Amino acid sequence: xxxxxxxxxxxxxxxxxxxxxxxxxxxxxxxxxxxxxxxxxxxxxxxxxxxxxxxxxxxxxxxxxxxxxxxxxxxxxxxxxxxxxxxxxxxxxxxxxxxxxxxxxxxxxxxxxxxxxxxxxxxxxxxxxxxxxxxxxxxxxxxxxxxxxxxxxxxxxxxxxxxxxxxxxxxxxxxxxxxxxxxxxxxxxxxxxxxxxxxxxxxxxxxxxxxxxxxxxxxxxxxxxxxxxxxxxxxxxxxxxxxxxxxxxxxxxxxxxxxxxxxxxxxxxxxxxx
Amino acid sequence: xxxxxxxxxxxxxxxxxxxxxxxxxxxxxxxxxxxxxxxxxxxxxxxxxxxxxxxxxxxxxxxxxxxxxxxxxxxxxxxxxxxxxxxxxxxxxxxxxxxxxxxxxxxxxxxxxxxxxxxxxxxxxxxxxxxxxxxxxxxxxxxxxxxxxxxxxxxxxxxxxxxxxxxxxxxxxxxxxxxxxxxxxxxxxxxxxxxxxxxxxxxxxxxxxxxxxxxxxxxxxxxxxxxxxxxxxxxxxxxxxxxxxxxxxxxxxxxxxxxxxxxxxxxxxxxxxxxxxxxxxxxxxxxxxxxxxxxxxxxxxxxxxxxxxxxxxxxxxxxxxxxxxxxxxxxxxxxxxxxxxxxxxxxxxxxxxxxxxxxxxxxxxxxxxxxxxxxxxxxxxxxxxxxxxxxxxxxxxxxxxxxxxxxxxxxxxxxxxxxxxxxxxxx
Numbered sequence: 001x002x003x004x005x006x007x008x009x010x011x012x013x014x015x016x017x018x019x020x021x022x023x024x025x026x027x028x029x030x031x032x033x034x035x036x037x038x039x040x041x042x043x044x045x046x047x048x049x050x051x052x053x054x055x056x057x058x059x060x061x062x063x064x065x066x067x068x069x070x071x072x073x074x075x076x077x078x079x080x081x082x083x084x085x086x087x088x089x090x091x092x093x094x095x096x097x098x099x100x101x102x103x104x105x106x107x108x109x110x111x112x113x114x115x116x117x118x119x120x121x122x123x124x125x126x127x128x129x130x131x132x133x134x135x136x137x138x139x140x141x142x143x144x145x146x147x148x149x150x151x152x153x154x155x156x157x158x159x160x161x162x163x164x165x166x167x168x169x170x171x172x173x174x175x176x177x178x179x180x181x182x183x184x185x186x187x188x189x190x191x192x193x194x195x196x197x198x199x200x201x202x203x204x205x206x207x208x209x210x211x212x213x214x215x216x217x218x219x220x221x222x223x224x225x226x227x228x229x230x231x232x233x234x235x236x237x238x239x240x241x242x243x244x245x246x247x248x249x250x251x252x253x254x255x256x257x258x259x260x261x262x263x264x265x266x267x268x269x270x271x272x273x274x
Numbered sequence: 275x276x277x278x279x280x281x282x283x284x285x286x287x288x289x290x291x292x293x294x295x296x297x298x299x300x301x302x303x304x305x306x307x308x309x310x311x312x313x314x315x316x317x318x319x320x321x322x323x324x325x326x327x328x329x330x331x332x333x334x335x336x337x338x339x340x341x342x343x344x345x346x347x348x349x350x351x352x353x354x355x356x357x358x359x360x361x362x363x364x365x366x367x368x369x370x371x372x373x374x375x376x377x378x379x380x381x382x383x384x385x386x387x388x389x390x391x392x393x394x395x396x397x398x399x400x401x402x403x404x405x406x407x408x409x410x411x412x413x414x415x416x417x418x419x420x421x422x423x424x425x426x427x428x429x430x431x432x433x434x435x436x437x438x439x440x441x442x443x444x445x446x447x448x449x450x451x452x453x454x455x456x457x458x459x460x461x462x463x464x465x466x467x468x469x470x471x472x473x474x475x476x477x478x479x480x481x482x483x484x485x486x487x488x489x490x491x492x493x494x495x496x497x498x499x500x501x502x503x504x505x506x507x508x509x510x511x512x513x514x515x516x517x518x519x520x521x522x523x524x525x526x527x528x529x530x531x532x533x534x535x536x537x538x539x540x541x542x543x544x545x546x547x548x549x550x551x552x553x554x555x556x557x558x559x560x561x562x563x564x565x566x567x568x569x570x571x572x573x574x575x576x577x578x579x580x581x582x583x584x585x586x587x588x589x590x591x592x593x594x595x596x597x598x599x600x601x602x603x604x605x606x607x608x609x610x611x612x613x614x615x616x617x618x619x620x621x622x623x624x625x626x627x628x629x630x631x632x633x634x635x636x637x638x639x640x641x642x643x644x645x646x647x648x649x650x651x652x653x654x655x656x657x658x659x660x661x662x663x664x665x666x667x668x669x670x671x672x673x674x675x676x677x678x679x680x681x682x683x684x685x686x687x688x689x690x691x692x693x694x695x696x697x698x699x700x701x
Contacts, residue, residue, distance in 0.1 A: 010607065021505045024498045025520045028578065031535030032527055034545060038538065048339040048536045048545055088322040090469065095318035099311065109688055111322065116684050118636025121673045122671055124660045125333035148329040151322065209528045212638055216660065229530040233643050237537055245531040252526040256519070 032249055039242035057243040060235060067240070069221075070228035076139060079209040080145035084205040087148070089154030090196050095161040096155070108155075111202060115152040122149070123216035130217065137219030147211050150203025157202065161195025161266065196267035203254050208251075338677065340670035344449035347441075350391035351378045355445035363442055364665035365487065372421035379406075380413040399440055399458070405429055432513065436463055452671035453527055457481070475510035484651040487569070488634040492581075494574045495630050496623065504620075506582075507589035518586075533643050536572045537563055568644040577634060581626040587620025621690060628687040632680055652676045655657075 001012045041054030061067050085139040096108060114122065126145050127136055135141035169191075173183035218227065225244065232241045298306075328557055349353045354375040361367045382388040388410065398405035415424035425432035432438075443465055454460055455466060458475035462468045469475065506517045524532065539545050540562035547559040562568055592615065600610035636654035652672055660668035 017501060017505070022503050024502045024578075025517070027498070027575065028520055031532050031539060031575065034539055035531065035535040046541075047543050048548070061652055088325050091318035092322035095315040097570060099315040101316075103310065105692075107319075107323070109684075110331070110392045113684070114326070116632050116687075117334070117680060118638075118653055118673075118676055119636045119676055121334065121337065122330070122658050124656055124673060125337035126329070127660065128666070129333045129336050136500060143368065144325075144329045146534075148326060151326065155322075193615060205526060209530070211530060226530050229528075229534070229642070230639065233530065233534050233537065237534060241534050242538070245528070245534050248528045248531050253523065253526065256522055258528045260519075260522075 003137055026106055035242050039246045040240075041239050042237060046237060046242060057239040060240045061243050061247070064240070066223075067228060067244070070223050073139075073218075073222055074208060074225040074271045077146060077222070080139075080143045081150055081207040082200050082204040084143065084147035085150035085154050086196060086200045089199060089203075090153045090192075092156045093158035093162060097159055098167075099166075103260065110132040111138035111155055112152045114149050119149070119210075119212040123213040126213065136217050138224065139222060142214065142218050142224075144209055145217060146207040147203075149210060149213070150206045153206065154196070154199035156182045156194055157190065157199035158195045161192050165191055194262040198259050198262050200212050201259055205252065205255060225235050290543070334677070336617065337670050338674050340666050340672045341452050343442065343449065343667065343670075344394075344447055344451075346387075346394035348447045350382050350387045351375065351445070354378050357440070358442040358445040361438075361442060363439055364435075366467060366662065367432070367438055369422055371438075372425055376413050376415055376421040376424060379410045383410040383413065395441070395444060398444075402440075405437075407519050437463060439463075450668035453674065456675055457669040462511060477672070480650075480655060481651055482542045483649075484635055484653075484676075487566075487573075487649070487651060488669045490672045491573045491577060491634045492571065492627050492631045494570070495578050495581040497628060498574065498584060499578055499692050500623070502618075503582045503585035503589055506586050508594070514619075519580050524575065525583075529576055529639060532576060533572055533640060533655050536568065536575065536644065538566060539619065540568050540571065563644055564646050566645065566649050569641050569649045572640050572644050573637065576640065577630045581628050584624040584626040584629060588625070592618045621693075624690050625687065628683055628690065632683050632687065635676065635680060635683075668696065 003010065006014065037050065037059050038046050038048075039052050041050045041056065041057075042054040061071075092111065096104070098113075122145065126141070130136045130141045130145075135144070153236070169187050170183050173187045174180070178186065209226055211230050212225075214224050214227045215230070218224065223231075225248070229241060229244060232238065239241075309563060334343055349373075355369060357371045357374055358367065361371065379388075382391075388406075389413035392403040392406040395406065409425065409432070412582075415421050419427070420628070440463070443461060451461065455470070456477045458470045458478045459467050460470050463600075502517070502521070506514045506521075509517065542559040542561065544562075546562060550556045550560065562571075596614050596618070597610050600614045601607060605613070635651070636653055637651060638657060641649045641651055653676070656669050656672050656676070659665045
C-alpha cells in the first residue's frame with residue numbers, strides 16, 4: 001500500500017513502477033495466451049481475427065503418422081530417461097550429503113555441469129563417440145544422453161530436500177527396531193519423496209523439450225515431438241503446430257501445479273511452511 | 275589369569291562378533307566405522323559418476339581432442355613423418371627422407387588413406403593435392419634414379435625447401451591450426467602465426483557476436499527482471515505466489531512453443547504489428563522476425579525467468595528494516611535504495627546475470643528459427659561443420675572455445691552461489 005503522506009513524485013513512481021511490472025508480466029504471458037486460441041482456427045492461417053472454430057488441427061495431430069510417431073517416441077524416450085536420471089541421481093544426492101571427501105566440490109560441479117554446457121556441444125560430442133559404437137539413431141543412445149541432461153536437476157533438488165532432513169529420524173527408527181529397508185521406506189522416502197519427484201519432473205521436462213541433441217543423435221525413426229515441431233516451424237508453420245503447442249502448454253501447466261503442490265507439502269511436513 | 279576369566283565370563287553373554295570387536299581399541303573401531311560409512315555412501319555416488327563419464331565426460335573429451343587431432347599425414351606416411359619431425363627444417367631433407375617418402379607414396383598411392391592425406395594438405399595450400407597425385411604417379415623411382423632426382427623430376431617444387439617445411443609442419447599427430455583458424459589465425463609459409471585473409475576471417479566476428487548478443491540479452495533480462503523480482507519480494511506471500519506463477523508458467527512451457535508463439539506474434543500480419551498500426555505508430559508493418567529484433571525478443575523472453583528466480587531468492591532474504599532505517603535517518607528514498615538495498619541484492623543480480631549469459635552463449639534453436647544468417651552464434655557454426663561439411667576439426671575447435679568460455683563463467687558462478695549458500699547458513 002502507498003502511504004497517505006507520500007509526495008506526488010512518490011505517487012507517480014509507485015504507479016509507474018507497478019505499470020512497468022505489469023507490462024513485464026504481459027510480456028511473459030503473451031505468447032502462451034496468444035497461441036492457444038489459434039489452434040482452434042477454422043482456416044490454415046495463424047492470424048487474428050480468427051475465421052471460425054474447428055478441431056481439425058487436433059485431428060490432424062492425432063491422425064498424421066509423422067506426428068503420432070513423434071509423440072510415441074517422446075513417450076518412450078522421456079519416461080525412460082527420467083527413470084534413469086532418478087535412479088542414478090537420488091542415491092548420488094544421498095551419498096553427497098552424507099560424506100565429505102577431498103574434491104567433493106569439484107565432483108559436484110562435474111555432476112551438475114550437463115545443465116550448463118552448451119547443448120550443441122553435448123549433441124556433437126555424443127554423436128562423435130556414439131555413432132561408431134552404433135548408439136546413434138537408437139532409442140538407447142537418446143535415452144542415455146537425455147538422462148545425463150536431466151540428472152543435475154535430480155541431484156540438486158534431492159540434495160536441497162536432504163539439507164532439511166534430520167538423519168536422527170532414521171536412527172530413531174532403527175533404535176525402535178526397524179531394519180534399514182523399513183526405515184527407508186517408512187521414514188526417509190515419504191520425507192524426501194517431494195524432492196525426488198520434483199527432480200524427476202524437471203528431468204522429464206528437460207527431456208520432453210530437448211531438441212538439439214535429438215537433432216544430432218536421433219535417426220528419422222526416433223524423431224521426437226520437439227524435433228517434429230522444429231522441422232514444422234522451419235518449413236511452414238501451420239495451426240497443427242499451434243495445436244501441439246497448446247497440448248504441451250497444458251502438460252507443462254499440470255507439471256507446474258504438481259510441483260507447487262509438492263513444494264507446499266514438503267514445507268508442511270518439515271514444519272517450515274507458513 | 276583371573277582377569278582373563280572375568281573377561282571371558284563378561285563377553286560370553288555378548289554375541290560373538292561384539293566380543294571380538296571389544297578387543298579392538300575404540301579409536302580403530304571409530305575409524306573403521308567411518309571408513310565403512312564412506313565406502314557405503316561412496317558406492318551410492320559411484321554409479322552416477324560412471325554413467326556421466328560414459329555419456330558426458332568421455333564424449334566431450336573426445337570432441338575437444340579432435341580440435342588438435344591431425345591424424346591424416348601420420349597415418350599415410352608414418353616413417354616419413356617420423357623422419358621429418360627430426361629434420362632441422364633449414365635446408366632440403368636428407369636422402370633418407372626422400373627415399374622413405376618415395377617408398378611410402380608408392381605403397382599408399384590410390385588408397386583412401388593417401389586421398390585423405392592429400393585432401394588435408396590441400397586445405398591450407400591449394401594445389402597440393404595435384405602435386406601429390408602427380409608425384410605419386412612417378413613413384414617408385416626408375417632404375418638408376420635416386421629418390422631425390424625422381425621427386426624433382428616429377429615436380430620442381432620438391433626441390434624447394436618451403437614445400438618440405440609445409441609437409442614437416444603437418445607431419446605431427448597434433449596441430450593447432452583448427453584452434454588458430456577459429457580465432458582467424460593461420461600459419462604462413464614460414465610457419466609463423468599470422469592473421470587470416472580478410473575474406474576468410476569470420477570467426478572472430480562470430481565469437482564477438484556470440485558474446486555481444488549474450489551481453490545484450492543479459493542486460494535486457496536485468497532491466498525487465500529486477501523490478502519484477504523486487505515487487506515479488508516486497509509483496510505479501512499471497513500476491514507473490516500469484517506473480518510467481520506468471521514467471522514459472524512460461525519457464526515451464528516448451529521453448530519451441532514459445533518460439534512458435536513469437537513467430538505468430540511478430541509476423542508482418544501478427545498481433546504486434548496490428549496493434550502498432552491500430553495505435554497509429556506505424557503505417558507499414560515492421561519486419562520483426564528473421565532479424566535481430568525477433569531473436570532478442572524471444573531470447574529475453576526465454577531467459578527472463580532464469581534472471582528473476584535467483585534475484586528473487588536473494589531479495590526475499592533482505593530485511594526491509596535497513597531501507598526503512600536509512601529513510602528515517604534522512605536519506606532520500608532513491609539514494610537509500612541504491613546505497614542500502616541494491617548492494618544486498620547484488621549477489622542475486624550476479625548469479626542471475628551469469629546464468630543468463632552462460633545459457634545464452636550456447637543458444638542454437640532460437641537464432642536458427644527466428645534469425646537471419648547474420649544472427650547465428652557460435653553454436654550454429656558447430657552444428658554447420660558437423661552436419662554440412664563434416665569438418666570435425668573446425669567443429670571441435672569452435673566447441674573448445676565455447677566450452678572454455680562456459681567453464682570459466684561457470685566457475686565464477688559456482689563460487690558466487692557457493693558463497694551465497696555459506697552466507698545463508700551463517701545467517
